[in-house]
Amino acid sequence: xxxxxxxIPEAAAPARLEWRVAKVVDVRDETPRxxxxxxxxxxxxxxxxxxxxxxxxxxxxxxxxxxxxxxxSPPEDRTVALxxxxxxxxxxxxxxxxxxxxxxxxxxxxPIGGYFVWDVAVGGPLLLVAGGSGIVPLMAMxxxxxxxxxxxxxxxxxxxxxxxxxxxxVIYHAELEQLADPPLVEVVFTFTRNxxxxxxxxxxxxxxxxxxxxxxxxxxxxxxxxxxxxVLVESVATLLVELGHAASRVRTERFGPTG
Amino acid sequence: MQSEEMRLDGNAAxxxxxxxxxHEMTAALASCGGCGTxxxxxxxxxxxxxxxxVLRCPTCDTPVLRIVRTPGLLRLDFSGIRLLTIPExx
Numbered sequence: 001x002x003x004x005x006x007x008i009p010e011a012a013a014p015a016r017l018e019w020r021v022a023k024v025v026d027v028r029d030e031t032p033r034x035x036x037x038x039x040x041x042x043x044x045x046x047x048x049x050x051x052x053x054x055x056x057x058x059x060x061x062x063x064x065x066x067x068x069x070x071x072x073s074p075p076e077d078r079t080v081a082l083x084x085x086x087x088x089x090x091x092x093x094x095x096x097x098x099x100x101x102x103x104x105x106x107x108x109x110x111p112i113g114g115y116f117v118w119d120v121a122v123g124g125p126l127l128l129v130a131g132g133s134g135i136v137p138l139m140a141m142x143x144x145x146x147x148x149x150x151x152x153x154x155x156x157x158x159x160x161x162x163x164x165x166x167x168x169x170v171i172y173h174a175e176l177e178q179l180a181d182p183p184l185v186e187v188v189f190t191f192t193r194n195x196x197x198x199x200x201x202x203x204x205x206x207x208x209x210x211x212x213x214x215x216x217x218x219x220x221x222x223x224x225x226x227x228x229x230x231v232l233v234e235s236v237a238t239l240l241v242e243l244g245h246a247a248s249r250v251r252t253e254r255f256g257p258t259g
Numbered sequence: 260m261q262s263e264e265m266r267l268d269g270n271a272a273x274x275x276x277x278x279x280x281x282h283e284m285t286a287a288l289a290s291c292g293g294c295g296t297x298x299x300x301x302x303x304x305x306x307x308x309x310x311x312x313v314l315r316c317p318t319c320d321t322p323v324l325r326i327v328r329t330p331g332l333l334r335l336d337f338s339g340i341r342l343l344t345i346p347e348x349x
Contacts (some may be wrong), residue, residue, distance in 0.1 A: 222314065
């Protein structure tokens with residue numbers, strides 16, 4: 001028998017994705033509108049940076065509402081952290097951000113996703129572009145990168161471009177400043193609504209000039225991951241392709257109207 | 260609100276596709292029955308409805324895949340896909 005024919009191990013056989021009741025083991029306020037829920041999920045099979053879970057809420061009358069939330073924690077963590085931004089007219093996020101307490105149960109299924117994922121094996125350079133809460137899956141990638149062994153880390157320079165309304169809206173602000181380690185890991189903010197007078201950085205929506213300045217040239221063939229409100233994601237993806245980046249290297253995840 | 264602002268992408272369909280397939284599907288490659296463009300399911304444009312979703316080709320807007328859930332029934336229209344290539348392991 002040819003040596004390159006190998007049996008697929010039993011454990012690799014994919015199983016049906018079941019709903020499970022996760023337990024909230026911690027909650028952390030990230031900004032006035034965003035909260036991280038740290039979940040202990042029974043039989044969690046592990047996840048990859050960039051993946052998400054589906055969350056299901058069932059009312060007493062049987063009405064169900066279901067949403068997808070990105071995982072913020074790296075694959076190395078035993079718990080699963082979701083960061084949820086409150087949408088004032090939302091059906092699910094006000095409950096998750098405002099009502100859910102430590103010790104509560106939450107029905108989830110996952111991990112989900114095989115396209116908008118990054119791991120060391122994908123390589124770099126890695127260009128991450130976030131709008132608002134679009135930072136969440138990119139944070140899992142940054143954390144994964146930070147935990148990689150030194151040689152793997154050094155082989156993948158990372159640049160994060162993060163558009164937020166104001167500095168107070170920046171999720172993981174302190175951790176991002178700690179992770180910044182130029183020239184290996186660079187973090188660039190742009191504030192679209194308000195910034196302190198002392199702020200010398202960008203103060204506008206992400207445009208061609210910002211992307212040209214922050215990104216590597218197309219010749220460096222960066223892997224780009226763009227996540228946030230749909231309008232931002234489509235604008236950034238279009239600009240990156242216009243700047244000469246291969247469309248197949250620009251991966252996108254749209255969060256909808258408000259991110 | 261404009262439909263452009265409301266649309267999501269095939270990433271968001273990953274969960275419901277796992278109700279049908281045992282494999283992770285957002286990285287699966289679909290060739291569009293309209294224009295032949297080949298791309299990952301995750302990169303298709305998703306238009307959500309209360310009862311289901313439509314995934315459209317980002318190049319030519321052909322509805323590639325429709326999924327509707329009604330009480331007790333899951334209905335899938337794959338007629339917009341010419342070929343679906345699913346990675347067995349990621």
